[in-house]
Amino acid sequence: MAVAQLTEFDIVIAGAGMVGASLACLLADTPLRIALIDRLPLTPASSSEEHELSSDKFDPRVSAISQASQQLFRDIGVWDGIAAKRACNYQAMEVWDAEGTGSISFSATQISEPELGSIVENSIITAMLHNRIAQLENVTAISLFSIESFESIEDERGSRIEINASEGQSIRAGLVVAADGANSKLRQLANFECREWDYEQHALVTTVRTEREHLNTARQRFLETGPLAFLPLRVAQHDDDQHFCSIVWSMLPEQAERMQALSEAEFNTELAAALEFKLGAIKWSDKRFVFPLRQRHAIDYVKDNIVLVGDAAHTIHPLAGQGVNLGLLDVRALAEELTGGIQAGRSIADSVVLARYQRRRKGNNLSMMWLMEGFKRLFAQQDLGIRWLRNMGMNAADKMMPVKNQMVRKAMGLDN
Numbered sequence: 522m523a524v525a526q527l528t529e530f531d532i533v534i535a536g537a538g539m540v541g542a543s544l545a546c547l548l549a550d551t552p553l554r555i556a557l558i559d560r561l562p563l564t565p566a567s568s569s570e571e572h573e574l575s576s577d578k579f580d581p582r583v584s585a586i587s588q589a590s591q592q593l594f595r596d597i598g599v600w601d602g603i604a605a606k607r608a609c610n611y612q613a614m615e616v617w618d619a620e621g622t623g624s625i626s627f628s629a630t631q632i633s634e635p636e637l638g639s640i641v642e643n644s645i646i647t648a649m650l651h652n653r654i655a656q657l658e659n660v661t662a663i664s665l666f667s668i669e670s671f672e673s674i675e676d677e678r679g680s681r682i683e684i685n686a687s688e689g690q691s692i693r694a695g696l697v698v699a700a701d702g703a704n705s706k707l708r709q710l711a712n713f714e715c716r717e718w719d720y721e722q723h724a725l726v727t728t729v730r731t732e733r734e735h736l737n738t739a740r741q742r743f744l745e746t747g748p749l750a751f752l753p754l755r756v757a758q759h760d761d762d763q764h765f766c767s768i769v770w771s772m773l774p775e776q777a778e779r780m781q782a783l784s785e786a787e788f789n790t791e792l793a794a795a796l797e798f799k800l801g802a803i804k805w806s807d808k809r810f811v812f813p814l815r816q817r818h819a820i821d822y823v824k825d826n827i828v829l830v831g832d833a834a835h836t837i838h839p840l841a842g843q844g845v846n847l848g849l850l851d852v853r854a855l856a857e858e859l860t861g862g863i864q865a866g867r868s869i870a871d872s873v874v875l876a877r878y879q880r881r882r883k884g885n886n887l888s889m890m891w892l893m894e895g896f897k898r899l900f901a902q903q904d905l906g907i908r909w910l911r912n913m914g915m916n917a918a919d920k921m922m923p924v925k926n927q928m929v930r931k932a933m934g935l936d937n
């Protein structure tokens with residue numbers, strides 16, 4: 522997209538990833554003039570048409586999209602396009618402990634839903650969002666704009682923020698939404714305080730072809746060194762091949778280094794064994810990528826005219842596939858509060874409006890983060906007594922339908 526001529530906006534959304542781009546779409550029917558900026562080129566409208574959906578060209582980054590997130594994508598008119606491209610609905614989930622006999626399973630039929638969620642490649646979601654943005658009159662997309670600095674200024678329109686790019690461009694707005702991801706430059710420049718710590722785990726991700734069919738089931742085995750997830754993939758809309766999975770394998774950093782150095786055949790053998798051959802042998806695996814995992818949560822989401830959303834506000838262990846789902850709940854809440862504020866005649870960066878957004882989201886995000894931290898610590902325990910209790914607890918929870926149903930509804934974003 523070309524550099525915008527217009528440099529004055531009501532809102533600048535910094536970061537056109539899944540979260541920032543969704544916010545721009547949610548604000549499409551407002552009178553607000555919005556700039557959506559990103560340091561990278563936005564996926565051109567045509568490239569999603571060209572997106573090759575061959576079986577060995579899966580994006581290694583995928584997300585388990587909850588029902589609440591699907592509904593948001595439906596509301597902004599992109600879900601049908603995503604589902605038509607490539608989304609794998611999964612109807613069941615199996616979770617088990619590598620150290621013992623504890624296991625728990627969830628199924629969509631138990632809660633009278635058609636599916637538990639969908640596994641979708643991140644690049645398909647962003648391509649569809651960027652296509653939609655190209656159709657919106659009140660959104661100006663500005664790519665290759667890498668945030669370098671910002672300053673708070675007072676002009677004839679009140680208090681505003683000027684953002685400067687490394688290429689010398691500047692834009693101004695009354696409100697800046699930082700959706701620039703886990704290492705948010707804006708969060709750092711504006712000195713938002715965070716609580717953060719290293720999980721001391723790295724996530725290895727890749728795509729694999731398995732001997733047995735995945736049967737639209739997500740699987741997760743908790744190993745002492747971290748969880749291993751097999752997420753079912755779909756090759757194309759009318760293709761029943763159920764042999765492809767995306768894997769997210771959290772492990773110690775030195776183990777990740779070793780795994781990355783293995784030959785494909787060696788890696789496939791270790792991976793199949795780590796899943797206890799539930800899907801048979803691994804027949805093929807793609808290039809491996811490694812991401813360091815870090816827990817981070819901003820103490821405040823709002824400071825003057827800047828507001829944090831998505832990974833800029835919080836990053837969470839991928840073990841329950843909740844990261845982007847939480848970010849989408851953030852922007853749903855922020856869009857509702859901003860729209861309500863405008864209708865009530867309030868200014869765009871009104872402190873009451875922004876405080877309401879923070880109140881709606883912070884506690885919810887925090888409780889999900891603590892839950893994931895608890896799981897991670899619980900499964901890292903080697904004490905025999907704790908292991909026994911853990912296995913007993915899992916098996917007991919598996920038999921308690923109301924507890925299980927509540928857990929799954931929460932994960933699907935249905936009870937927030």
Ligand SMILES: Cc1cc2nc3c(=O)[nH]c(=O)nc-3n(C[C@H](O)[C@H](O)[C@H](O)COP(=O)(O)OP(=O)(O)OC[C@H]3O[C@@H](n4cnc5c(N)ncnc54)[C@H](O)[C@@H]3O)c2cc1C
Binds near residue numbers: 584
């Ligand atoms: C291994 C792994 C597996 C995961 N699996 C799941 C899952 O199954 N389900 C789930 O819900 N979540 C999952 N997550 C989390 C999910 O990927 C993130 O929560 C999500 O991508 C965050 O989206 P975002 O839009 O907030 O940030 P990002 O996707 O990071 O987007 C940020 C955007 O800002 C831009 N940007 C950054 N810096 C600048 C700058 N200085 N100037 C201009 N632009 C800038 C970037 O180019 C990018 O487009 C997983 C994460 C990992 C690591």
